[in-house]
Amino acid sequence: MYTPAITGSGVFTPDQVITNAELVEAFNAYADRYNAENADEIAAGTLAAKEHSSEEFIVKASGIEQRYVIDKSGVLDPAVMHPLLRQRSDDEPSLMAEMALKAARIALEQAGRTAADVDAVICAASNLERAYPAVAIEIQDLLEIDGFAFDMNVACSSATFGIQAAADMVRSGSIRSALVVNPEICSAHLEWRDRDCHFIFGDVATATLIERTEDAEGAHFEIRSTRCATQYSNNIRNNNGFLRRSRPDGLADRRDMQFMQNGRKVFKEVLPLVADHIGNHMAEEGVEAGDLKRLWLHQANKSMNDFIGRKVLGRAPEPGEQPNILQDYANTSSAGSIIAFSKYSDDLEPGDVGLICSFGAGYSVGSVLVERRD
Numbered sequence: 076m077y078t079p080a081i082t083g084s085g086v087f088t089p090d091q092v093i094t095n096a097e098l099v100e101a102f103n104a105y106a107d108r109y110n111a112e113n114a115d116e117i118a119a120g121t122l123a124a125k126e127h128s129s130e131e132f133i134v135k136a137s138g139i140e141q142r143y144v145i146d147k148s149g150v151l152d153p154a155v156m157h158p159l160l161r162q163r164s165d166d167e168p169s170l171m172a173e174m175a176l177k178a179a180r181i182a183l184e185q186a187g188r189t190a191a192d193v194d195a196v197i198c199a200a201s202n203l204e205r206a207y208p209a210v211a212i213e214i215q216d217l218l219e220i221d222g223f224a225f226d227m228n229v230a231c232s233s234a235t236f237g238i239q240a241a242a243d244m245v246r247s248g249s250i251r252s253a254l255v256v257n258p259e260i261c262s263a264h265l266e267w268r269d270r271d272c273h274f275i276f277g278d279v280a281t282a283t284l285i286e287r288t289e290d291a292e293g294a295h296f297e298i299r300s301t302r303c304a305t306q307y308s309n310n311i312r313n314n315n316g317f318l319r320r321s322r323p324d325g326l327a328d329r330r331d332m333q334f335m336q337n338g339r340k341v342f343k344e345v346l347p348l349v350a351d352h353i354g355n356h357m358a359e360e361g362v363e364a365g366d367l368k369r370l371w372l373h374q375a376n377k378s379m380n381d382f383i384g385r386k387v388l389g390r391a392p393e394p395g396e397q398p399n400i401l402q403d404y405a406n407t408s409s410a411g412s413i414i415a416f417s418k419y420s421d422d423l424e425p426g427d428v429g430l431i432c433s434f435g436a437g438y439s440v441g442s443v444l445v446e447r448r449d
């Protein structure tokens with residue numbers, strides 16, 4: 076048996092930003108347009124008018140101030156309200172592969188490795204660009220990696236579940252190393268015309284390299300243990316799958332073909348699930364709250380993270396103990412906790428213990444307990 080470690084991590088951030096002010100202006104213009112187009116039905120009481128969104132509400136309810144996206148032109152056009160992403164030919168790299176590659180190269184460089192040192196690629200994300208061939212195999216091909224690759228999807232928990240899969244394979248000796256990549260194009264499965272959720276998501280890609288500790292070239296994070304759990308819930312759901320084309324109404328612009336959630340229920344039900352999950356994981360490993368130097372949490376909602384931090388540590392987290400990136404990136408699904416880890420882990424000292432935790436649709440929750448080593 077070998078001890079696995081995270082030896083490198085990387086973040087690819089798209090260069091287009093949508094501020095809350097821009098987002099709300101576009102949404103309100105769309106709502107006005109919709110209300111004007113449907114004025115008769117709204118006046119007759121057969122259709123509800125669309126209400127305006129507000130910057131104050133967004134910041135207060137979520138803590139989100141802006142988001143990065145692959146294309147803002149379509150999202151901010153009141154006549155379009157979704158990203159405009161060019162259909163690539165089958166001979167070009169796919170968008171998800173391209174984003175993942177950028178994050179992967181940063182992770183490899185940080186670990187002092189090249190693709191030749193990698194045995195496997197796991198593409199773990201909340202939505203895949205196509206059914207097959209696996210995006211992970213395309214990334215494997217672009218990086219010229221000998222070995223194998225596969226895609227997996229556990230919604231917002233994809234990264235931690237992917238790290239567990241990689242760590243277990245490294246531990247058993249079936250591989251020496253794996254790249255876990257999380258390209259998230261959330262903008263393409265968000266309904267930007269829905270005031271309740273139009274502010275929630277952004278785009279990004281993250282990557283982690285998992286190797287044997289004995290192979291690590293420099294400072295790294297030994298993976299002490301991982302825990303994954305799931306519990307079925309319909310409160311976060313997206314019905315878009317290939318079966319829609321077989322149904323009589325298959326091509327209609329149906330609301331359930333994009334991200335849908337019962338946000339209040341998610342908030343209430345997921346909080347105790349996550350707090351208990353982290354508490355149990357720490358207890359099983361003999362880690363006390365006072366031993367934990369950092370919590371890198373899933374980035375969906377600031378109040379949610381504040382609550383989990385208080386519950387896990389038994390007090391309000393000190394600034395820096397539980398870094399949030401959602402004010403800049405919004406919710407980036409599985410990539411959120413890895414962005415936080417990648418940006419806020421360098422300063423830890425050898426022996427310092429931290430925990431990465433993601434949670435979301437399924438429901439699903441995954442945690443990775445790590446210890447800094449030199």
Ligand code: CO8
Pocket residue numbers: 127128129132133136137201230231261262264265270271272274276311334336338339341342375376406408434435436
């Ligand atoms: N502007 C102004 N007012 C608004 C707006 C808006 N944009 N939206 C809603 N309101 C109004 C509502 O109409 C409501 O008014 P009233 O009181 O008159 O009915 C009032 O504000 C309060 O609304 P809510 O109850 O909805 O507000 P909350 O305080 O509950 O906040 C949140 C809403 C932010 C959604 C909150 O419930 C939340 O964060 N919940 C948890 C979300 C979460 O963690 N979800 C996880 C999903 S991520 C995941 O698992 C991955 C899925 C795959 C990725 C998908 C990519 C697209």
